[in-house]
Amino acid sequence: MSATVERDLRTGRAVWLERKLPVIHTKTLTRAVSCDVLVVGAGISGAIISEALSDAGLNVVIADRRGAVQGSTVASTALLQYEIDTPLSVLSERIGRDRAERIWRRSRLAVDALRERTRALRINAEQATRDSLYLSGNVLDAAGLQAETEARRRAGFEVAFLKSAEVFEQYGITGRSAIVGRDNYMADPRLLAAGYLNAAIARGARLYAPVEVTDVEASTSGVTAATKDGPEINAKSLVFATGYEMAKRVPKKGNKIISTWVIATKPQPRKIWPTGCIIWEANDPYLYIRTTPEGHVICGGEDAEIADADERDALNEAKTATLVRKLGKLLPMIDAEADFSWSGSFGDSKTGTPTIGPVPKMPNCYSAMGYGGNGITFSMMAGQMLRGMIAGTGDPDSDLVSFTRRF
Numbered sequence: 468m469s470a471t472v473e474r475d476l477r478t479g480r481a482v483w484l485e486r487k488l489p490v491i492h493t494k495t496l497t498r499a500v501s502c503d504v505l506v507v508g509a510g511i512s513g514a515i516i517s518e519a520l521s522d523a524g525l526n527v528v529i530a531d532r533r534g535a536v537q538g539s540t541v542a543s544t545a546l547l548q549y550e551i552d553t554p555l556s557v558l559s560e561r562i563g564r565d566r567a568e569r570i571w572r573r574s575r576l577a578v579d580a581l582r583e584r585t586r587a588l589r590i591n592a593e594q595a596t597r598d599s600l601y602l603s604g605n606v607l608d609a610a611g612l613q614a615e616t617e618a619r620r621r622a623g624f625e626v627a628f629l630k631s632a633e634v635f636e637q638y639g640i641t642g643r644s645a646i647v648g649r650d651n652y653m654a655d656p657r658l659l660a661a662g663y664l665n666a667a668i669a670r671g672a673r674l675y676a677p678v679e680v681t682d683v684e685a686s687t688s689g690v691t692a693a694t695k696d697g698p699e700i701n702a703k704s705l706v707f708a709t710g711y712e713m714a715k716r717v718p719k720k721g722n723k724i725i726s727t728w729v730i731a732t733k734p735q736p737r738k739i740w741p742t743g744c745i746i747w748e749a750n751d752p753y754l755y756i757r758t759t760p761e762g763h764v765i766c767g768g769e770d771a772e773i774a775d776a777d778e779r780d781a782l783n784e785a786k787t788a789t790l791v792r793k794l795g796k797l798l799p800m801i802d803a804e805a806d807f808s809w810s811g812s813f814g815d816s817k818t819g820t821p822t823i824g825p826v827p828k829m830p831n832c833y834s835a836m837g838y839g840g841n842g843i844t845f846s847m848m849a850g851q852m853l854r855g856m857i858a859g860t861g862d863p864d865s866d867l868v869s870f871t872r873r874f
């Protein structure tokens with residue numbers, strides 16, 4: 468029995484697998500070990516959290532049942548946006564304007580921190596800063612986007628509203644108005660995770676894999692993790708950074724697993740739209756689009772309420788064809804044929820916001836559930852917040868993401 472749900476997280480070949488990862492030193496767990504913090508999961512969340520905790524001077528052990536960077540992170544399209552899936556104007560209605568503005572601002576800080584920290588650590592993850600173009604759709608039409616522009620300006624965000632004629636003139640996209648968001652970010656998610664893991668390991672963090680955590684005994688004096696066929700790991704605190712394989716004893720908090728599909732075209736650097744900005748839509752379901760440094764166009768979307776991997780994969784061919792068709796229609800200047808296609812489980816949250824913090828009824832245990840389209844932005848938010856919570860300084864926004872929040 469595992470401490471977490473087991474899933475077939477992804478299928479197909481993500482474009483990132485063309486790149487070789489740097490060596491990540493992994494140890495074999497042959498005897499019981501002790502540490503300040505055990506981080507379960509070596510994807511982008513575990514990597515960023517371990518880097519933050521080791522930077523705070525804590526002795527960190529990371530355990531992963533697959534190995535470093537083998538989970539959902541490989542499937543990510545890694546549009547690293549501060550703009551949360553749920554528009555600020557809509558989120559304000561659901562959770563109140565004050566809270567909605569605070570979580571949006573915190574998301575902006577997380578993207579800025581990710582950019583700054585990645586630079587400071589000299590990680591090369593083919594990262595780039597890009598504006599974003601948020602196109603009108605069935606969630607927000609032109610009037611809705613105008614109201615959203617005002618809501619964002621009020622909260623302090625630098626945004627511009629473009630009428631459909633301006634969108635056509637500047638980007639060659641017809642019939643859509645848009646909001647331009649500034650200075651979002653993108654990267655190769657595998658290289659990014661490898662860079663953060665290696666930064667933590669260079670500071671003394673130990674990565675053990677494959678090691679499956681099967682049970683967690685938590686008390687006010689510390690945590691003991693049992694492992695499959697292996698010795699125990701003793702820690703003062705434990706962090707579940709297990710992505711879409713939720714820990715069984717952690718409350719779901721309204722989060723659920725759905726499915727998403729992605730294609731990447733062949734490289735076509737000369738056909739990329741002006742600025743090569745990130746493109747996404749105020750639509751349900753929506754498309755999310757970016758480029759790679761070689762000029763592949765990556766397009767994801769077609770999300771469906773399917774948790775089962777076999778059911779998801781039965782739709783792979785049809786969903787790929789739909790993505791090719793929709794991408795070609797939206798961006799007629801590119802060749803939308805799919806050179807790569809893949810699918811993955813995806814964590815959906817009710818408000819597009821994450822759940823991060825102490826797990827109820829499990830003393831000294833924390834969870835980072837960065838569910839919603841901004842998963843990696845939320846990995847950084849979790850790194851910042853858990854550093855404060857575990858190192859003792861706390862976090863001013865912990866109430867917005869805690870398990871005990873009322874929304």
Ligand SMILES: Cc1cc2nc3c(=O)[nH]c(=O)nc-3n(C[C@H](O)[C@H](O)[C@H](O)COP(=O)(O)OP(=O)(O)OC[C@H]3O[C@@H](n4cnc5c(N)ncnc54)[C@H](O)[C@@H]3O)c2cc1C
Binds near residue numbers: 544680755
């Ligand atoms: C197709 C797709 C597109 C996406 N696009 C974006 C995007 O554009 N922007 C964005 O910000 N986010 C995006 N996301 C979301 C983002 O990729 C995820 O939030 C992120 O990769 C999750 O990282 P993680 O480290 O939490 O999980 P993972 O990478 O899955 O890592 C979790 C690890 O935990 C390990 N584990 C689980 N249980 C145990 C156990 N019991 N013992 C030991 N180890 C265990 C697993 O083996 C795994 O390696 C996308 C996701 C998908 C699937």
